[in-house]
Ligand SMILES: O=c1ccn([C@H]2C[C@H](O)[C@@H](COP(=O)(O)OP(=O)(O)OP(=O)(O)O)O2)c(=O)[nH]1
């Protein structure tokens with residue numbers, strides 16, 4: 678399979694921990710202590726150039742989430758193909774203990790995906806569908822009733 682090439686400046690270069698991993702780990706370039714409930718925009722020290730038609734999505738690491746309650750405020754963050762700045766991660770400590778991030782720690786993972794650019798066409802009325810306008814918990818146990826909790 679031909680591999681898509683993504684140019685990188687800075688270090689450590691994002692890396693896949695195992696063959697078959699979807700996410701490549703990215704690292705903190707600075708130290709920060711996150712108090713419970715606190716968030717911080719943490720630099721990774723790397724910038725990338727994605728080919729047109731691709732984006733990189735910045736996802737939380739499940740280990741940090743499970744062990745320390747560390748997540749990403751805007752998960753998944755979107756890195757546009759045209760962005761040449763440093764990738765930053767908006768970490769949030771949802772846990773009950775302060776959490777110290779050291780330079781070099783793996784703080785997030787980026788998933789590179791093909792993305793479509795579509796043409797938005799304004800119309801008066803949308804075509805019908807089985808779901809219709811039902812959403813926001815309309816199916817299954819505890820389903821939101823029509824007209825309530827909107
Ligand atoms: O987790 C993230 C999300 C975004 N970015 C960078 C890359 C992205 O291309 C740029 C803009 O992101 P986005 O479009 O999500 O933010 P915005 O609030 O809409 O800012 P802008 O007005 O610059 O588009 O910020 C990151 O470094 N990390």
Ligand SMILES: [Mg+2]
Pocket residue numbers: none
């Ligand atoms: Mg934007």
